[in-house]
Amino acid sequence: MEFSTVLIDWYQKNKRNLPWRDTTDPYKIWISEIILQQTRVSQGLPYYHAFITQYPTISDLAMASEKDILILWQGLGYYSRARNLHEAAKNIHLYYHGIFPSDYSTILSLKGIGEYTAAAIASFAFKLPHPVLDGNVYRFISRLFGIEEPIDTNQGKKKIQHALGIIFDQSQPDIFNQAIMEFGALQCVPKKPACDRCAFSHQCIAYKNRKVDQLPYKRGRTKVVNTFHTYFFIRYKENTYIEQRTEGIWKNLYQFPMVESLKSSEDTICELSEYFTNNPKIKIIDSYTTKHLLSHRKIYATFYTINLNKRPLFLKNNIFEITMKAMGTKYPLSILIQNFMKRNTHD
Numbered sequence: 389m390e391f392s393t394v395l396i397d398w399y400q401k402n403k404r405n406l407p408w409r410d411t412t413d414p415y416k417i418w419i420s421e422i423i424l425q426q427t428r429v430s431q432g433l434p435y436y437h438a439f440i441t442q443y444p445t446i447s448d449l450a451m452a453s454e455k456d457i458l459i460l461w462q463g464l465g466y467y468s469r470a471r472n473l474h475e476a477a478k479n480i481h482l483y484y485h486g487i488f489p490s491d492y493s494t495i496l497s498l499k500g501i502g503e504y505t506a507a508a509i510a511s512f513a514f515k516l517p518h519p520v521l522d523g524n525v526y527r528f529i530s531r532l533f534g535i536e537e538p539i540d541t542n543q544g545k546k547k548i549q550h551a552l553g554i555i556f557d558q559s560q561p562d563i564f565n566q567a568i569m570e571f572g573a574l575q576c577v578p579k580k581p582a583c584d585r586c587a588f589s590h591q592c593i594a595y596k597n598r599k600v601d602q603l604p605y606k607r608g609r610t611k612v613v614n615t616f617h618t619y620f621f622i623r624y625k626e627n628t629y630i631e632q633r634t635e636g637i638w639k640n641l642y643q644f645p646m647v648e649s650l651k652s653s654e655d656t657i658c659e660l661s662e663y664f665t666n667n668p669k670i671k672i673i674d675s676y677t678t679k680h681l682l683s684h685r686k687i688y689a690t691f692y693t694i695n696l697n698k699r700p701l702f703l704k705n706n707i708f709e710i711t712m713k714a715m716g717t718k719y720p721l722s723i724l725i726q727n728f729m730k731r732n733t734h735d
């Protein structure tokens with residue numbers, strides 16, 4: 389039987405019921421694909437429903453404020469995805485009358501849409517013959533064809549693309565793409581796949597050569613850099629003080645006044661008094677240190693909880709006063725700050 393027939397048959401019997409599979413609406417497919425980048429399906433599902441409910445059309449999303457979008461995105465991480473989503477929605481609203489473009493190269497030109505997402509939208513929504521290549525497909529193809537070039541090199545990528553081109557079903561790209569991604573996600577899993585129950589075991593080179601556990605190869609992982617954040621959770625009566633980040637992955641999110649460095653510093657707390665112009669009396673109530681791992685960086689975060697005896701005047705004029713209740717409801721926060729607030733309310 390032809391490869392595609394076996395794969396699609398497997399898919400029909402094993403696929404998960406996910407809401408974005410029942411639609412050909414490119415907007416909904418786009419939202420789901422962006423949410424699912426670096427995010428598990430179970431975690432992304434509630435965010436997908438929340439987005440579609442709050443912003444049912446591209447124009448609704450285009451006209452929303454970035455702050456409201458980031459509030460909805462809180463907890464998902466990789467906030468540039470939300471900012472790019474907004475930017476692309478504004479462009480579609482402005483230049484394409486709110487109608488999602490239906491050709492691959494225009495889709496690819498939108499902010500935050502790479503080759504994988506463009507192929508997913510083009511094939512699922514418009515049945516255009518563009519194969520998708522996500523991490524699950526890379527793994528499955530590298531094992532099936534026994535490709536030993538590292539998949540994070542140009543040569544490895546080219547080999548995988550070529551191999552995928554051989555089995556790709558041009559006549560039904562939408563269902564073929566869904567099926568191959570699902571196969572990688574559910575059957576040809578990273579650890580201990582059930583090869584003895586696999587429909588392709590008779591042709592799988594990695595299985596024949598006992599290399600399933602080794603493939604795919606990767607040349608090298610991103611070097612993780614240590615970073616040290618010191619946050620000042622300053623309290624005056626029921627209020628606290630925050631600032632908006634202007635750069636980095638948490639750009640435009642809000643945080644406590646902070647010092648960031650590449651070296652651990654015991655003296656950072658001394659710098660706090662330099663924040664004020666009117667010398668309030670500083671009382672340190674608590675300090676708490678935690679680790680937060682991002683893909684390329686390990687953050688050692690220390691939070692000082694500080695009570696003040698009078699309303700502070702800040703030297704840095706982007707710091708402003710809010711009620712503690714407004715944290716996370718009116719002002720979007722990174723997961724690191726959210727977790728700290730949760731810990732504080734549970735103490």
Ligand code: SF4
Pocket residue numbers: 528531532575576577581582583584586587588589592593594595600
């Ligand atoms: S035999 Fe094993 S490694 Fe090969 S495609 Fe099937 S599940 Fe993946």
